[in-house]
Amino acid sequence: MKVLVIGSGGREHAILWSLSKSPLLTQLYVASGRQAMQNLATLVNIDIDDPIDVVQFCKRENIGLVVIGPEKQIINGLSDSLAAEDINVFAPSKAAAKLEAEKSFTKELCKQYGIPTAKYGYFIDESLAKNFIRNNKIRCPLVVKANGLAAGKGVIICNTEDEAFSAIDLMLVEKKFGKSGEEIIIEEFLVGEEISFFVFIDGVKTTVLGCARDYKRILENNKGSNTGGMGSCSSPLMMSKNMEQKIIERIIHPTVQALANMGTPYRGVLFAGLMITKDGPKLLEYNVRFGDPETQVILPRLECDLLELMLSITQQKLNINTVKLNNTSTVCVVVVSKGYPDDYKTGTVIKGLDQIEGMHDVLVFHAGTQRDMEGNWVADSGRVLNIVAYGKTIEEAKGKVYSALSFLEWPEGFFRYDIG
Structure with missing residues (x-):
């Protein structure tokens, strides 16, 4: 089978x-990919933001499955x-992707279906938002979030x-995050252990990835x-x-049922950002794709065939007993250009x-490299490398x-020197 990965x-x-x-x-293809991926896949020069271009390539090459990595x-x-166009695709629909x-949208879904999450307010007017805080609707510390996509940077924890x-x-006012920040969420600051939780869903059936x-x-x-993300x-x-069972029963299953009820069943991987509080698990946010850098530590532990698994999900034939992770521990350190996440040099x-x-x-x-004229690896973005190690324990993998x-x-x- 021929497979195309987007990202x-x-x-x-x-x-x-x-x-x-x-x-x-x-045959494995990647668009747009990077030179470092050439030992695994053929780099394809198509416009991944142009659906027609992607569809035409898939038809021309008889692609059996498309895997979409980025949220955009x-x-x-x-x-x-x-x-x-009857092309198998591992990713949720646009309607289901409103979760991210x-x-x-997600906050209202939580409210309607009784899914535990932080108390919140939703605003498009700065004066109303400030009055919400002045009137002690939510006390500091609190969290201010851009309502839309902000590449993981649209969350600000406020102590005062x-x-x-x-x-x-x-x-x-200053439009730091453009359209993504034209609407904001103000929510209570949850105390506990933050965790990234991944499940596979075929529209009806659900199984935990890790x-x-x-x-x-x-x-x-x-x-x-x-x-x-600086590591995982x-x-x-x-x-x-x-705890896994509580998360499935209180958060994941009600979400899957809600989307099915709306006529937008979810198919793909769902990433729940959770806070494990003294009152149990609470949802921070959903992402409708594999996490970065969490994928880099979970997939090396996967013992089943990822391609077979993805195909079963696109065809609504997920076997919930298929997913198996090994007993190793993994640590990933993200290496970035100095100055990231703000201004940084490339080259x-x-x-x-x-x-x-x-x-x-x-x-x-x-994550962000290319070869220069002399054949050296050079930095091509802010997020540049992910170094991953296995071990019997987190401490061994960290070492x-x-x-x-x-x-x-x-x-x-x-x-960072403290990942793990």
Whole structure:
């Protein structure tokens, strides 16, 4: 079977790596991809934002499955365009993708179906938003969120009223996040352990893929600006079966039922950002795709055939007993350009990757690199590399990943030392 993966980041590199192991696979393509992916897939020069271009390529090459990685193309409805031409696609419909596209939609769904989440208010007017806080509807600390997509950066935790007002002004007045921040959510700050929880859904049936911990802040000890994720870890000891069952019963199943009731059944992977509080699990937000960098630590633990699994979901034939993760622990460290998530330089030379890629129990996924004229790897974005290591425990995997990173020669790069 021929498969096309849409995307070019570390998440897509990990997906390609996992799919490449399937005996069902005859040819793997990626659009737009990166040079580092060429040993796994053929790079395709098509416009992934143009559904017609994607559909024509799939028909021309007789593609059996399209896997959409980034949220942008999912939310813009690429899945619908492919499905309309009878092309198997692993991604939810545009209607179901409102779970991520509009936080207010998800909040209202939670309210209607009794799904536990933070108390909130929804605003398009900065004065009404500030009055909501002045009147102690929600007390500080609180969270101000852009209602739309903001690449993981549209969430501001506010410890004081002044910080909250500044966050409101940043989004509604200064338009820091453009259209994504023209509408905002103000919600209570939940206390507990944050976890990324992944399930596969075929429209009706649901099965757990696994969970991971994401480190969103730019600096050690979870300080500094929010980013797209500075690292992640996954372990069989991260969550009890009892807690997993509570999440499924209280959060996932009601959501799947709600979307089915709306006539927009969900098919694909669903990523629930959760806070495990003293009162049980509560939903922070949904993402309608594989997480980044969580995918990079979960897929290396996957023991079943990812391609076979994805096909079963597109055909509504999911076997809920298929998914199996091994008992290893994994840690991923994201290496970024200095200055990320704000201003950063590109084109700087990265050395040492050959030594790292040759290490036992270590994987390298490229998120933002390219080759220069001399054949050197150079940084091509803010998020540049994902270094992943296996171990019997998180501590062992952590030791291996930082040992690997000691070979990296890139003064213009930066990473956290406390992942895991």
